[in-house]
Amino acid sequence: MPKQSSFFARVWPAALAIGFLLAAWQLYVDLSGLSPTLLPSPARIAQQAWIHRQALLDNSVPTIRATLLGFSCSLTAAFLLSIVMDFSRPLRRALFPVFIISQTLPLVAIAPLVVLWFGFGLMPKIMLVALVTFFPMLVALVQGYQATEQEIALLLHAMGASRWRAFRLARLPSALPLFFAGLRISITYAVVGAIFAEYSGAARGLGIYILNAKNNFRPDLVLAAVAVSATLTLILFGMTALIQRLAMPWIRFEQAAAR
Amino acid sequence: MSPPRLQLEGITKAFGQTQVLDGIDLHVREGEFVSILGPSGAGKSTLFQLLIGGIRPDRGTIRFDGTPLAAGEGRFAFMPQRDALMPWRNILDNATLGLEVQGMSRAKARGRVLPLLADFGLQGFERHYPAQLSGGMRQRAALLRTVVQDREMLLLDEPFGALDALTRTSMQRWLEAMWKRHRWTALLITHDVREAVYLSDRIYVLSARPAQVLHEIRVPLPRPRAAGFQEASAIEANLLDMLFTGQTFAGDKP
Ligand SMILES: Nc1ncnc2c1ncn2[C@@H]1O[C@H](COP(=O)(O)OP(=O)(O)OP(=O)(O)O)[C@@H](O)[C@H]1O
Ligand SMILES: [Mg+2]
Numbered sequence: 372m373p374k375q376s377s378f379f380a381r382v383w384p385a386a387l388a389i390g391f392l393l394a395a396w397q398l399y400v401d402l403s404g405l406s407p408t409l410l411p412s413p414a415r416i417a418q419q420a421w422i423h424r425q426a427l428l429d430n431s432v433p434t435i436r437a438t439l440l441g442f443s444c445s446l447t448a449a450f451l452l453s454i455v456m457d458f459s460r461p462l463r464r465a466l467f468p469v470f471i472i473s474q475t476l477p478l479v480a481i482a483p484l485v486v487l488w489f490g491f492g493l494m495p496k497i498m499l500v501a502l503v504t505f506f507p508m509l510v511a512l513v514q515g516y517q518a519t520e521q522e523i524a525l526l527l528h529a530m531g532a533s534r535w536r537a538f539r540l541a542r543l544p545s546a547l548p549l550f551f552a553g554l555r556i557s558i559t560y561a562v563v564g565a566i567f568a569e570y571s572g573a574a575r576g577l578g579i580y581i582l583n584a585k586n587n588f589r590p591d592l593v594l595a596a597v598a599v600s601a602t603l604t605l606i607l608f609g610m611t612a613l614i615q616r617l618a619m620p621w622i623r624f625e626q627a628a629a630r
Numbered sequence: 631m632s633p634p635r636l637q638l639e640g641i642t643k644a645f646g647q648t649q650v651l652d653g654i655d656l657h658v659r660e661g662e663f664v665s666i667l668g669p670s671g672a673g674k675s676t677l678f679q680l681l682i683g684g685i686r687p688d689r690g691t692i693r694f695d696g697t698p699l700a701a702g703e704g705r706f707a708f709m710p711q712r713d714a715l716m717p718w719r720n721i722l723d724n725a726t727l728g729l730e731v732q733g734m735s736r737a738k739a740r741g742r743v744l745p746l747l748a749d750f751g752l753q754g755f756e757r758h759y760p761a762q763l764s765g766g767m768r769q770r771a772a773l774l775r776t777v778v779q780d781r782e783m784l785l786l787d788e789p790f791g792a793l794d795a796l797t798r799t800s801m802q803r804w805l806e807a808m809w810k811r812h813r814w815t816a817l818l819i820t821h822d823v824r825e826a827v828y829l830s831d832r833i834y835v836l837s838a839r840p841a842q843v844l845h846e847i848r849v850p851l852p853r854p855r856a857a858g859f860q861e862a863s864a865i866e867a868n869l870l871d872m873l874f875t876g877q878t879f880a881g882d883k884p
Contacts, residue, residue: 522710529682529708530731530779540727544718621717624761 411591420595427599430580435603437493437565437576441500442558449505453512457542458534463513474506478564482571496568496576503564504557511553515546548622551615558607562600632660633696635815636681636783641690643676644840650676652840653690658783661813665826668836669873674819675711677841678785682708694782704732707781711788711819713772715760721771722747722756728779743778749808750774766797773805777814784816790825802828806854823869827862828855835872845872 393413400412407415420427456463482499489495519542527537569578577596584592615622634657641654650673658664668674679685681692681699692699699705707728715724725746726739734742747753750770760768769789776784789805790798802825809816809829820826826833827849835845847869855862 520712520714522712522714523716525679525682525684526708526710526714526727527731528684529706529785530728531704532731536731540731541716544716547718619718621759621761624759625717627761 407591408588409590411594416591416594416598419589419591420598423592423595426580427577427595430575430577430596431599431603433493433573433576434562434565434569434578434600437496437568438500438561438603438607440493441497441565442504442561444497445501445505445557446508446554448501449508449512453509453516454538456509456513457516457538470506470509473502476502478503478567482567486568486572491572491574495571496565496573499568500561500564503560507553507556507560508550509553511549511556512546515549515553516542518549519545547615547619551611551619554611554615555608558611559604561607562604566600634659635695636817637693637696638677639691639693641677641680641692642688643673643680643685644688649840651680651687652842654836654841654843656834656843656846658815658817661815663809663814663816663818663829663831665818665820665830665833666836667820667823667826667833667869667873668841669838670821672836672839673841674821674836675787678708678787678819681785682706705782706785707776707779707783708785709772709776709787709789711791713760713768713792715768715772715775717760720757720759721752721763724760724771725752725775725778727775732779743774746774746778751804764797765793766801769793769801770804777808777812782815784814786816786818788819788821791820791822798822798825803854805829810853823866823873824862826869827851827865833869835869 397412397414400410411419452466456466478499481502482495485495485498489498516538523541523545524537527541532540565576566578566581569576570582571578573579577600581593581596584590584596636658638654638656641651642649643651654677656664656666666674666677676685680687683699694705715721716727719727722740722743723736725743726734726736729739729742730736744756747756750773752767752771752774755763755767760771763771769792773786773789776786790801793801806829818826818829830849833845833847833849834843835847836842837844847865849865851861851865
């Protein structure tokens with residue numbers, strides 16, 4: 372049972388903090404008598420979310436689809452490019468600035484343009500999610516390869532391993548810790564990226580739901596959709612942590628040894 | 631006397647402005663255990679990098695069985711200064727690494743390693759990750775990974791440098807016993823005088839950087855050489871003398 376109790380031990384402070392914030396918010400709204408069209412209370416948001424659950428669910432599906440597809444594309448591209456860049460220093464030098472520039476593009480300006488060029492379908496959403504999630508993963512991978520222990524590289528050289536062999540045996544696994552750090556950063560951008568894309572034009576999705584709720588003066592529904600998106604992000608974040616545990620079973624012992 | 635298997639002549643190497651090796655001559659014969667003893671930062675690990683072809687010498691020749699050593703020839707089984715175990719592989723798969731790189735299937739490589747685990751004190755730990763092992767066990771795992779490659783010569787770079795004194799002594803005894811059985815041709819780097827005397831047939835004493843061979847001494851003691859043995863102590867004291875005077879000379883240079 373130690374595993375479960377340690378899970379609760381790690382979760383309860385966060386749960387307590389969130390519970391405290393929500394309680395303070397509720398109390399403030401109750402005491403100040405603010406109108407729910409200005410600042411709805413958590414209880415009202417929960418109540419309205421429950422009433423509109425079908426609409427929220429229907430609009431979550433396209434957002435989840437865009438997030439996952441965009442993220443998969445971005446992950447694949449980051450992985451392939453990171454390998455190419457690891458093997459070719461000139462390419463690394465040529466491409467890195469391009470990707471850095473891609474990160475300076477303001478999403479507010481880019482999102483409507485991408486929608487303009489590629490229409491209201493899935494394509495622009497995938498592209499925008501990929502744009503915001505690609506870079507952290509690429510950087511994490513390229514730096515992760517370079518974090519390979521010098522002595523392990525020397526050892527493989529002495530054993531007569533080819534460059535590709537050394538990559539697979541040492542550089543790739545060495546990159547895992549940094550890769551997962553990058554993955555966790557990326558995944559928190561992914562849902563927001565999809566919502567932003569929908570906000571700029573879509574038939575359905577949490578982004579367009581938020582836009583409509585705002586235009587109808589329903590901040591409670593805006594916040595209900597925000598809560599859904601936060602939950603989605605938390606679930607994805609939790610999944611990366613789970614995948615990391617499965618992919619790196621040895622990390623537990625290193626943490627135990629470091630303690 | 632048999633001709634030397636490994637022979638270095640006038641090996642010189644600089645990194646940029648830093649002169650590291652300055653005309654190193656040394657040789658190792660078949661079945662001989664030779665140590666390189668030198669102060670920290672002298673350039674000992676650099677010498678091994680030259681042997682495994684990680685870098686090339688500025689001047690000098692390296693011959694193996696009389697012919698110049700070509701890069702990537704794979705005559706050496708190399709053990710780096712830190713154990714360089716892969717944290718993501720369990721002990722068994724770390725030990726089979728060299729065989730896998732040579733093209734052996736994983737199953738066959740495991741078959742080769744498994745019977746050796748007991749000798750290396752690793753039985754029952756083959757599924758453990760390196761992080762779960764003590765320092766001494768990690769070093770034995772790294773040694774197992776080295777010797778199982780079945781190369782013509784072992785290159786051991788301070789295999790016990792990171793261990794506590796007690797573990798180190800027991801590891802030295804264990805390595806001597808193993809060596810007596812297998813008669814590996816071995817070149818060992820160390821800055822531990824006792825270790826050099828305990829394990830070696832011959833010892834090269836290097837100066838501080840830029841490294842030169844100050845002395846070459848023979849250790850004609852019978853094995854096993856229990857610690858505290860009088861003649862061994864005399865040689866140890868002598869070696870310490872050489873190292874200290876060597877360092878003063880090197881310190882006098884600009
Ligand atoms: N790739 C490199 N580039 C520049 N300088 C280097 C490089 N490798 C080693 N050196 C330098 O060469 C010198 C000798 O290093 P080396 O690692 O060979 O010493 P060592 O005798 O093995 O020392 P130790 O006993 O501490 O392991 C050091 O001053 C080091 O800074
Ligand atoms: Mg060294």
